[in-house]
Amino acid sequence: MPPAANVSTPTLSPPAPRMKAYPLDEFGPPEVMQQREVERPAPGPGEVLVRVVATSVNPVDYKLRSGEADFGLEAPAVLGYDVSGIVEQTGEGVERFGEGDAVFYTPEIDAQGSYAEYHVAEAAIVARKPTGLSHEEAAALPLAGCTAWQALFDRAILQAGQTVLVHGTGGVGLLAVQLAHAAGAEVVAVSSPTLTRQTAERGASRVIDYQSEDPAEVMQQAGVRAEVVLDTVGGDTLFESAGVAAPGADLVTIVESAEVPAGPLMPLNASVHFTMMQRRGATMRSLARFAERGLLRPAVADVLPLADVAEAHRRLESGGVPGKLVLRV
């Protein structure tokens, strides 16, 4: 019998796991996001793989999708910048989290967002989901909450007893109202009529309807000046708030604004801050503590299946939504 040939059997590596996601191949209308099976990401050192239970939509989503905003994002890409979910796997060196932990965070703007069954994030930007909030509620907090927190407490250094004027009470503004109220500030909020009830319930002592009232006029008539102004609306808002700013005021905007006049602000020694939210685990943990103490409660207008992501974009973009639109994955 001839000797057996020395044939080695090739070892086949198992196929990479797949997941459902809603990528876009080009920027454009909401329909560009279509469900597809894509490769499931794997966590690298210092990262966690999270099974996304819920995500939510933010204005940056439709601004990126339509091409209005850039942030260096290139197609194909999956959008989605909020996550509430469960840790599925941890990468090398991750000690803070383990498999099965409920977590929440706001993903970086890169090619793989949270309109997907799984998401990989650096553990440093993740925090434990607040106990007492459902995944749907927790998914309404990360991006908007980090923005509100950092604007009020990192940029403006809001103090108890100060008056804060919040322009806009949507995703960011309604959380800012609650954070400022919890910090002991007097809150005046300029709100859409669709959100006046939620705004008053969450701590604004005065709610001005932006569609029927002039905020500067209302403030001047009431003799109220603001030590902190938070602008989530843009355009002329900051410019028009200059007249109701208190001496030493901090005016913070999270949106592009018309030129702010030095004239009325210089004699007040006021400061103007243009701010961009930073993804930080520390801010997420602060939000979680406030939520667990019952001081931070997002208004969830609707929970839709992830398959309705295009519809959620359309609704948010047309305005008049009474709270956050959450997507259940």
Ligand SMILES: NC(=O)c1ccc[n+]([C@@H]2O[C@H](COP(=O)([O-])OP(=O)(O)OC[C@H]3O[C@@H](n4cnc5c(N)ncnc54)[C@H](OP(=O)(O)O)[C@@H]3O)[C@@H](O)[C@H]2O)c1
């Ligand atoms: N710099 C950053 O890091 C950062 C982070 C997060 C968000 N942002 C930006 O900040 C903006 C707000 O974000 P968001 O998530 O809060 O948006 P949102 O959920 O769409 O809320 C915007 C709110 O402002 C209201 N509004 C519109 N015009 C107003 C006016 N003249 N006065 C008062 N309220 C007015 C809207 O009411 P209607 O529904 O009646 O229109 C809505 O309730 C967006 O442009 C977003 O891209 C920036």
